[in-house]
């Protein structure tokens with residue numbers, strides 16, 4: 001199976017999981033990325049099952065609206081029973097790197113509103129230690145150089161993200177900010193790194209999801225969807 005077929009398979013399985021967990025007219029938080037796009041497609045026949053969806057990006061909002069879902073602003077809700085999203089990497093404790101699609105800040109905001117986080121991905125995203133995938137750090141543009149110097153001082157190899165179509169154009173997030181992609185970090189203490197990076201002036205958000213780690217993982221492994229529940233007292 002191709003990676004896209006594996007993403008589609010886990011997205012289809014996630015529909016049954018969501019409908020089993022949530023009663024009709026529930027709210028749900030929706031992530032961003034190709035796996036989530038497959039989920040939105042697979043869930044569209046159930047669009048009216050949901051009172052509303054809080055979205056983590058302009059792209060996801062647009063697709064949700066095209067598929068008949070009611071999109072709510074995060075400010076309109078006080079909590080969500082469930083947030084569902086993909087990941088770029090996930091470790092054996094449910095800590096993740098996210099933000100490959102550039103939506104990390106809004107993803108973390110919506111995830112923080114949710115009682116539980118279900119991560120959906122294919123097995124290529126499973127790692128023992130985070131850090132092979134470059135860690136995205138969303139920054140206020142005027143602080144990018146000083147944040148880059150700090151990231152280099154802790155062993156990172158930093159690149160300012162460019163658009164896919166024009167390598168002379170900086171990638172600009174939904175929040176009108178830039179992304180530094182950091183290679184070369186061995187993230188064996190994700191919670192500590194997430195906390196440290198959050199302290200830097202000008203950092204809007206970093207792509208370590210240890211505070212908002214996954215509670216449950218649905219993953220396509222050996223062409224089957226497997227479910228993993230992470231312990232709440234997990235070791236970060």
Ligand code: 5RP
Nearest residue numbers: 033034035086099100101103
């Ligand atoms: C976007 C994300 C995505 O969840 C992550 O990049 C995985 O994407 P895909 O499902 O396309 O592999 O964090 O900011």
